[in-house]
Amino acid sequence: xxxxPVAALCLALASLAAITATPASAAVAISVxxxxxxxxxxxxxxxxxxxxxxxxxxEWRGHRYIWxxxxxxxxxxxxxxxxxxxxxxxxxxxxxxxxxxRGDRGRP
Numbered sequence: 001x002x003x004x005p006v007a008a009l010c011l012a013l014a015s016l017a018a019i020t021a022t023p024a025s026a027a028v029a030i031s032v033x034x035x036x037x038x039x040x041x042x043x044x045x046x047x048x049x050x051x052x053x054x055x056x057x058x059e060w061r062g063h064r065y066i067w068x069x070x071x072x073x074x075x076x077x078x079x080x081x082x083x084x085x086x087x088x089x090x091x092x093x094x095x096x097x098x099x100x101x102r103g104d105r106g107r108p
Contacts, residue, residue, distance in 0.1 A: 031092035032060050042070050050075055057084045060095065076100055 036058040044053050056070040073081065084098035 029094050030060060031090065031094050033092050034065075035088075035093055036065055036086045040067055044070075045072075048072055052081060054081060054083060054098070057098075058086070059084075078102060 039058070040056060042056050044055075047053070051072040052075050054071055054073055056068055058065045059068050060066075079100040079102055082098050082101055085096050086093045087096050088094075
């Protein structure tokens, strides 16, 4: 049992550090048997200088899909952003995480 808020915060930060230190290749892929719903329409906000809009997407949380709304990210010259998307594989659906890829061919 954690007795102080500071100790609880330290434990939470240590857990978060352990999660974020895991290499992307070691991430666990979750296969969902239910296809994701169609994407929701989101009106793209006015452009912001030096930023790009990332449209929303569906994520699997617990036992259902949850819509994650779009957001702005800082543009990275020489890179392109690959949006998260679902891929059908082995009779289920697997989330392909988004992220930045160098150049036009998507090579890291």
